[in-house]
Amino acid sequence: MPDSDQFNSLHEKLIERLKAMRPATGGGVLHLASIKNNDEDLGTVEYLRDCALQAGWDARRIDIEDLGWDGACFLDLEEAPVTTLFKLYPWEWLAREEFGEHLIGRPAALIEPAWKMLLSNKALLVLLWEMNYGHPNLLPAYFTPQKFGADYVKKPLLSREGANVTIRSRGVVRQQPGGYGDEGFVYQGLAPLPVFDGRYPVIGSWIVGDQPAGIGIREDDSPIKRNSSRFVPHYFT
16 A cells, blocks of 8 residues: 555654764673563564664673662673663562662663653552543543442453453453562553454554654453554554
């Protein structure tokens, strides 16, 4: 469809933003870390490393398990200092690591910043509803289900890829297994997804820096999206 386009400028904006984050003197070493033996995370980090190389960084990949500490700074396997680090690894996990206590001293610049922990915690949904009760862009959210009738969505405070999500709708209960939930749950009003030929699509949006950078559509046979959900291309004319 050569006359069509899609809502997507992600690649260009990533390179532009990474270029703006380089040291004013030029160059700079950026380490990009993910966990070992995870092909999905490796693919994501390698793509971001390619973007960083195009932005002028000396971009080096490292397994997060191989990060070292010399008492003053983080080190890679060549014992080179890690001064700027992108980590595809949740902040709440990083803070629990043996060297997590050293993060307080800011030995390295981390991408993404620590304040993103707030956006990763679904307790924020409850706070947003309290601060903006009835806002049309929000769903009701509470720490207990009593304010709802029979229909609601139960989500762990910290979870990813649909793990441990429960949807109660019209007497039907759908649950996704996982290893999350120890920290607690939030209960959110139900917003039924549209259904096309038995498939449930949902739109996710990307922001790079402070600029919108596109949308992606995930589709599944279940309204709960998982890491195996299909990624569906889109276009507009």
